[in-house]
Amino acid sequence: MLAFISRRIGYSLLILLGVTFITYLLLFMLPADPARQIAGRSATPEVVAGIRMQLGLDLPFYQQYANYLGNLVQGDLGRSYIQRSPVTELIGARLRPSLELMAAGIGFELLIGISLGVIAALRRDSWADKALMALSFIGVSAPQFIAAMLFLYFFAVQLDWFPMGGYGGFEHLLLPALTLGILGSGWYSRMVRSSMIEVLHQDFIRTARAKGLSRVRVVLRHVLPNAIVPVIPMIGIDIGIFMGGLVVVESVFGWPGIGQLTWQAIQQVDIPVIVGVTTVSAVAIVLGNLVADLVIPWVDPRIDIKKH
Amino acid sequence: MSNGTSQPILSVQQLSIDVGMGASSRRVVDHLSFDLFAGQTLCIAGESGSGKSLSSLAIMGLLPKAVRVAEGAISFEGRDLVGAPERELQRLRGKQIGMIFQEPMTSLNPLMTVGQQLQETLRRHEPLGRQALRQRAREMLESVRMPQVEKRLQQYPHELSGGMRQRVMIAMAMLCRPKVLIADEPTTALDVTIQAQILELMRELQQVYGTSLLMITHDMGVVAEMADQVVVMNHGRTEEQAPVRQLFTQPQADYTRKLLAAVPVLGTAGQPGDVSQQPVVLQVRDLSVRFPVRMGWFEEDKQVHAVEGLNFELRQGETLGLVGESGCGKSTTGKALMNMLAYQGSVQLFGKELNGLHGAELQAVRRDIQMVFQDPYAALNPRKNILELVGEPLLIHDQLPRAQRQERVAELLRQVDMPADAMYRYPHQFSGGQRQRICIARALALNPKVIIADESVSALDVSVQAQVLELLEHLRKQHRLSYLFISHDMAVVERICHRVAVMYGGQIVEIGRRDHVLHNPQHPYTKRLLSAVPMPDVDQKRDFKALLQEFEQPSPIKGKGFEAPLQKFHDVGGGHWVAVG
Known part of the structure; x- marks a missing residue:
């Protein structure tokens, strides 16, 4: 167990190293010049060069990256070019709202996805199944920013069921979380449906019915746990996709989280913030996968992590 | 009543x-x-x-x-x-x-x-x-x-x-x-x-x-x-x-x-034909197959001793039955002979050593030694028609042009009693027995000398099974083929084999002419196995009570460097050998 976790953490560090390197390299190669952005349109070339030197942007790439890594090891993600405050502070202040939204969003995703998947599988080939699968297809393929704006328009502006956005109590959380949940649930409902259909044909389901168990018990005790097993690693993988949704939804709903921070940083070419947020997301994804791997053997006794 | x-x-x-x-x-x-x-x-x-x-x-x-x-x-x-x-x-x-x-x-x-x-x-x-x-x-x-x-x-x-x-x-x-x-x-x-x-x-x-x-x-x-x-x-x-x-x-x-x-009945076959004067086709010496088992960080790695020190030979026109229960290593033996997995020891086909062959040489050998698998439903690619499936070996080995391939496939199909126009159809259009005939035709395509049949009739109904066995027998005589017939079914083995080798825990425990081994078993495991076969005869109801006791197979997982003690054999006479000790 300990060996497994330490090995996984070793791999995770390698992944993080790769992520920071690629992000840093991409931003370095970007035609946008942060120094010019900071200096403003009317600045003289001398001023721009001064800012560039001050930020260390005139150094060759490997030196910039090495400096960054050196600071990273000490827990320093650098300073924002624009807001002039440490990136760790910026992210730290926004971590809590983002985590709240993430937890609620993933919760809705699973709740909606699994229940729709179960219903579709049990009513296979009926009109309900077809309608649900068509809906999930729309959910999977709808562009998030349009969907988020439509939801905001209908439910907050027209119907006035929810506040217009912003951060605050539970009522503020509900609409953005539901948006993320509904959009993300398509994957899960499709996966749960096909996994359920497969399990329903297994021999042990016939055994369970031959025991005289009621239909509800067969589904809840025998089908569902077996159908859920392949969905668990999906949750770990999904966190990455979810982060992308977070950026859009937070910006649309004015949610003061990491996603919004990222959105602003991208517009202002605030490289330290972008790399910082990317690193933090990578940590979240890696952690999510680790947790998923640790949960699976707890659900499925056939999987023994000691052997991996 | x-x-x-x-x-x-x-x-x-x-x-x-x-x-x-x-x-x-x-x-x-x-x-x-x-x-x-x-x-x-x-x-x-x-x-x-x-x-x-x-x-x-x-x-x-x-x-x-x-x-x-x-x-x-x-x-x-x-x-x-x-x-x-x-x-x-x-x-x-x-x-x-x-x-x-x-x-x-x-x-x-x-x-x-x-x-x-x-x-x-x-x-x-x-x-x-x-x-x-x-x-x-x-x-x-x-x-x-x-x-x-x-x-x-x-x-x-x-x-x-x-x-x-x-x-x-x-x-x-x-x-x-x-x-x-x-x-x-x-x-x-x-x-x-x-x-x-x-x-x-x-x-x-x-x-x-x-x-x-x-x-x-x-x-x-x-x-x-x-x-x-x-x-x-x-x-x-x-x-x-x-x-x-x-x-x-x-x-x-x-x-x-x-x-x-159609039901093969154990104990009804007579003396097999004599093939002991025929030349040896396949000679197996000290064949062992081991699979590594990865353990945790602080434990020593172990090995599964799947097959341990096998010795036997197969003569021209002979059928050797390899029987045993699941996990005894019989299928692994078949795969090792096909060079489909790494093994120790020596396998010689017409005196040519097969162990360690690679690439073109290995491909050349595969021409002479072919395999027919257990499940005819899984052994044929569903996306290919019969011409492509049976003709594939001809394409790979001889680069035969299409027209000649068609001709040869038609001939092969005729040999396994299938109509030639079957070649344009796909596997799902055939029954299990027909598919197994197709598998046999594919194995025959390159005129092999040895065919390894791994449980080739186990998945078939008895009446179909009887027909396929007859076909195999007919082909053996016609082409002077040698079969290594891997099976768990004693009655089928008795019907088709000249000699029988009984495997247990990766080793041969008894080998000899089929009537010797099956009618006069010497090894306790062979006796136990034979006493468990239910007979399609109401006057021979068997008492299985003695079998109810669990008979633990020794674990094949051994530490690294473990060497099994050399298996000693006792000669019962007439080429009938029994493991002792």
Whole structure:
């Protein structure tokens, strides 16, 4: 167990190293010049060069990256070019709202996805199944920013069921979380449906019915746990996709989280913030996968992590 | 025996079952009738597609969605089950009628412990306290002779062997002391000795609890062993219904007679032809196969000793049978001979060493040594037609142009008694037996000298099996082929092989002429194996009680550097060798 976790953490560090390197390299190669952005349109070339030197942007790439890594090891993600405050502070202040939204969003995703998947599988080939699968297809393929704006328009502006956005109590959380949940649930409902259909044909389901168990018990005790097993690693993988949704939804709903921070940083070419947020997301994804791997053997006794 | 005056406990009258709806519906069971009396055993025998399994599911009300009872009545203790509400059926299932299935490996929920699954059944039907529940589960496992009951209750299905899982299934079906137990091919997926144990166990439980047994099987040996009354089914129709003795001594229907004639019976083959003067084709010396097992960080790596120091030779025109139970290393041996996995020792084909061959040389050797696999459904690529499948070796080895390939494939198909126009069709358009013929044609394409047949007839119905065996025999004579015939079925091996090698725990424990080994077995394992084979003969009911004791195979997993002691053989005479010590 300990060996497994330490090995996984070793791999995770390698992944993080790769992520920071690629992000840093991409931003370095970007035609946008942060120094010019900071200096403003009317600045003289001398001023721009001064800012560039001050930020260390005139150094060759490997030196910039090495400096960054050196600071990273000490827990320093650098300073924002624009807001002039440490990136760790910026992210730290926004971590809590983002985590709240993430937890609620993933919760809705699973709740909606699994229940729709179960219903579709049990009513296979009926009109309900077809309608649900068509809906999930729309959910999977709808562009998030349009969907988020439509939801905001209908439910907050027209119907006035929810506040217009912003951060605050539970009522503020509900609409953005539901948006993320509904959009993300398509994957899960499709996966749960096909996994359920497969399990329903297994021999042990016939055994369970031959025991005289009621239909509800067969589904809840025998089908569902077996159908859920392949969905668990999906949750770990999904966190990455979810982060992308977070950026859009937070910006649309004015949610003061990491996603919004990222959105602003991208517009202002605030490289330290972008790399910082990317690193933090990578940590979240890696952690999510680790947790998923640790949960699976707890659900499925056939999987023994000691052997991996 | 005859209970003509008393009421049957389960009565099926004029039962017809249809698959599909409306115009496309097809009748799969046609007017099946039988009566099952208390304490009796009724066997429904038939080949695949005879509708025997669907009939049993219909009794339980567990037919799949697309299948329905078209007409007829099923009555249990006078209550009609056809069209009974689902709730009523649920109360009956598991409580009054228990059922066990063919595949013990997949019939238990992998996420629940044995104890949980047993108690679930009880809790559903009987209001008992926790202590009482556990007690009943424990007792039932004990009565199916499960060793280490306490430990088993905590274990998950994947931690148990197939035989153990089938015991759990039986225990689960018998927990509420049902009046009727339906067993759908309960031993088909199991080794013979395990089969004998399970059959004996069912007989015992039947006596103790007075259960009526409805058994579905394709194996006439099992029928003779278990049945009081037999229903023979074929393509949904009842061919014959008779008491077991009458069925075996005076079969009335043509189909029954044909079926019984096709069943290979152990001990009926005479002396094999003499091939001891023929040149040696394949010489195997000290063949060992080991698989590494990766352990944790601080443990020493181990090895599975799958095959250990095998020695034998195969002569031209000879068929050598390799028999043994699952896990004995017989299939691994076949793969090693094909160079499909790494091995130690020497394998010589016409004096040419095969061990360590690569690339072009290996490909050249594969021309002479071919394989026919067990499952004809899985061995053919469904996206290719027969011309492509059978012609593939010709393309790979000889780069034969299409026209010549067509010609050769047509010839090959004719040799396996298939029409030439079959080459433009796809595997799914053929039956299991036809597919196995196609596999044989493919193996023959390059005129090999040796064919390794790995359980090649095990998946086939007896009548088809008999035809394929005949074909193999005919081809052997015609092409002077040598076969290594890997099988678990003693009777089939006796029918086709000149010599037999019995494998146990990765080693050959006995080898010799088939009549010597099978009629005068010397090694205790061979004796045990032969005593477990059920005979399709009512006058030879076997007593499997001695087999009920668990016979632990030694674990093949050994530490690194472990060397098995050299196997010594004792010469019984006439080329019959037995392992000693």
